[in-house]
Amino acid sequence: MSQNRRSILAAALAVPAALTVATATPAAAAPAVAAAGGVEAGEWTDLVLEAGVTPTAGATPQVRLITIAGTAFLQARGQITGNFTADTRIGTLPAALTRPTWYVRATAARNNSQGINACRLDINPAGAVTVFGGNTGNAITWVQFDNVQAIWR
Incomplete structure (x- = not known):
């Protein structure tokens, strides 16, 4: 169970970085989202x-x-x-x-x-x-x- 929490936490921590890159450079949005481990909003x-x-x-x-x-x-x-x-x-x-x-x-x-x-x-x-x-x-x-x-x- 702790392994699942770690993977969720790691993915959640990757989101702000992906969203910051996507906001700062719209052209780089697709690579940033893919780098975050598959984020779909x-x-x-x-x-x-x-x-x-x-x-x-x-x-x-x-x-x-x-x-x-x-x-x-x-x-x-x-x-x-x-x-x-x-x-x-x-x-x-x-x-x-x-x-x-x-x-x-x-x-x-x-x-x-x-x-x-x-x-x-x-x-x-x-x-x-x-x-x-x-x-x-x-x-x-x-x-x-x-x-x-x-x-x-």
Whole structure:
């Protein structure tokens, strides 16, 4: 098992270097990606939000899959606002995105209240996205997804 973690970590560490080269010299993008051990980044796609969940202006929640050395990772970005006083379904994955085979869990930044500044984000096999951790005494008023990354399959 530790051997698998090492290979995933090595591949993940190769990504910033590949992306830096690709950003600095667009013509060199293909060799940089190939050198990183096979990195494929999908297109960003908007998350389908539930009623009462509002995207922050200029930061519409989006997701994509990135495959590094044969392992798929989910990445998310953007921010939502609302008043979540219980575990709340906030949206659904876009139809074009492959559904996970099991629950995917990650931590997302939230409004800092009573010393709590993170919440749990779950995606179930049907594609429903749920935020956990809000309650009547400590409502979640915003959730930011820029740090959300999880192994997909």
